Amino acid sequence: xGYSNFSTSNQSSDAIAILGGPFIRYYFSDSYVTPFxxxxxxxxxxxxxxxxxxxxxxxxxxLAVFVNDNVAIxxxxxxxxxxxxxxxxxxxxxxxxxxxxxxxxxxGISVFVD
Numbered sequence: 001x002g003y004s005n006f007s008t009s010n011q012s013s014d015a016i017a018i019l020g021g022p023f024i025r026y027y028f029s030d031s032y033v034t035p036f037x038x039x040x041x042x043x044x045x046x047x048x049x050x051x052x053x054x055x056x057x058x059x060x061x062x063l064a065v066f067v068n069d070n071v072a073i074x075x076x077x078x079x080x081x082x083x084x085x086x087x088x089x090x091x092x093x094x095x096x097x098x099x100x101x102x103x104x105x106x107x108g109i110s111v112f113v114d
Contacts, residue, residue, distance in 0.1 A: 017044060023040025055084075070113070086098075
């Protein structure tokens with residue numbers, strides 16, 4: 001779920017988006033510090049004056065440092081592809097989708113439940 005505000009000198013736009021989906025992560029060893037690879041995809045919806053259907057796919061590699069058996073601190077580098085497809089409400093006119101790709105650096109905490 002997210003909120004964004006885009007503004008230029010001439011106009012401003014607010015958007016609310018909900019996006020979710022599965023991912024899979026593989027750890028290459030069971031040591032205290034271990035590399036991992038992750039891939040996932042998601043679908044969602046955005047509301048910003050015009051409604052849009054959203055799709056994302058990502059792949060990321062990184063390093064996990066396990067604090068204990070159930071908690072790890074992750075740092076990763078990955079790529080995310082994002083597409084939004086706008087529909088004009090009144091006539092359900094399909095507008096050409098917008099595509100975007102990002103390289104991203106991430107830092108996070110993973111908690112594993114037994």
